[in-house]
């Protein structure tokens with residue numbers, strides 16, 4: 001996830017671009033940059049009789065690792081006058097956060113600059129082809145490859161729009177881009193596929209570009225939203241829109257009513273809800289470019305150097321905290337079922353001080369959204385010190401755990417701003433499913449079974465979308481009914497026992513209601529004493545291997561007048577006879593059910609908290625990244 005801004009008009013571009021980037025920075029970016037076309041107004045043409053002042057433009061790039069304020073300082077030290085420019089805040093995907101990897105990137109000639117949100121999946125093939133044609137690359141980014149490709153086409157036509165269009169026809173992946181060229185000082189070319197892009201229409205022959213309207217709302221509320229596979233050429237005298245297959249289209253100008261703060265949350269009341277809604281996309285991003293369906297297998301770039309150890313490993317250790325720990329528990333179940341490797345999992349805070357037994361042949365996964373959690377980092381260091389291969393499953397690119405791991409897998413969920421983790425959890429589970437398939441295929445999992453699992457994985461984003469759409473209103477009503485409860489029990493079995501733990505954690509974090517998660521069968525060993533007519537009990541009971549068993553547990557609660565809310569698989573009529581409230585989720589294989597069942601649990605926590613007037617995005621006493629013990 002990155003931020004894009006652009007400006008063309010009669011005003012000075014730099015302050016407009018910098019203020020736009022600041023509005024996008026709430027997402028927590030790692031580097032930022034600007035590309036400007038400075039009007040030199042000094043090129044002299046002489047034919048011997050007269051001299052003529054020509055307007056010549058120079059492409060100027062200013063970029064650095066760090067925050068927009070760092071870029072602002074850099075820009076103040078080297079001021080450049082320009083009335084056209086593009087700016088970017090980066091969330092690293094290909095290539096670590098650094099000055100050189102920051103956007104904009106330029107083509108081989110140094111005359112074309114591009115900023116890009118998204119991932120170019122086939123960049124390595126294109127790069128190889130361009131290298132064979134003499135191109136030299138400065139960075140590890142996919143974006144620089146696209147810049148060079150555009151430059152290659154530009155050489156042929158000197159038409160920037162056409163060069164961008166032809167390049168995008170070669171590209172597989174997602175993009176929101178803005179491109180300028182010193183040879184075309186009166187235009188910005190923009191395009192989108194899978195990554196948002198909005199054009200702002202100003203009052204004074206000026207136009208704005210942004211990945212999020214928050215960046216330009218201070219200047220105009222008149223906007224044009226590009227759809228996937230559409231592009232636009234923006235000049236000071238107007239906008240021309242077309243598809244990337246070159247069909248001219250007419251777009252309508254829309255008026256934005258929303259307040260700035262609301263737009264920063266993408267129209268959602270809270271970041272948490274926004275992030276719950278993002279999950280179909282973030283799950284897709286976690287899988288992007290990693291599955292080889294034909295081979296029923298998975299390729300994880302960050303583990304490629306450790307395939308030998310992974311093939312030979314006899315024991316896996318998992319360590320994490322909080323929500324990431326719950327993802328790890330499910331990961332243990334997945335790996336043990338399909339790869340048949342014993343997995344031990346332990347809270348990082350326990351592992352680090354317990355003098356755990358770790359051998360040279362062990363492989364350790366440290367799971368962390370932020371990559372900065374102090375206990376998880378210390379546990380990783382302890383495991384590595386004792387000889388384990390230390391791998392990370394991390395969201396924040398370039399974070400300490402990512403840097404200190406011997407290898408690992410980024411979950412690519414984008415910045416998670418809501419303090420209660422939601423999308424990171426489902427992305428962690430998606431990555432565990434990928435690791436499971438990879439480890440399984442090294443052992444006993446057949447190509448046919450691998451393919452079947454991959455098909456189920458690929459179907460998940462749509463199923464998560466359906467789950468959100470089909471359950472949200474019902475969950476809201478359930479929250480109204482139970483908002484004054486003081487205790488909740490969450491019960492599940494097998495893969496959905498950790499989902500129950502996660503549901504309980506979400507509820508306590510943001511609504512401050514005491515909630516306990518338990519393996520459903522453990523209820524009779526103690527918690528059953530708590531059940532009476534005041535106790536709501538959430539059963540996570542999709543159709544899986546332990547479904548029949550959980551029905552008996554539901555009956556035990558009903559017999560004691562507890563209120564049963566069940567998460568069940570669509571079409572399950574048996575459970576509707578037992579539970580007061582049934583929330584249905586689509587069917588999938590047991591291993592993947594937590595990715596669906598957790599969605600209504602996240603929504604339940606969210607709507608319970610809002611019904612109780614709690615501050616969802618800033619729950620008391622909690623911090624997003626726990627960097628202290």
Ligand code: F6R
Nearest residue numbers: 322323324368369370373420421
């Ligand atoms: C719960 C939550 C926390 C984190 C925990 C670990 O909603 O966000 O429990 O999961 O602090 O954080 P990371 O994953 O950043 O190591």
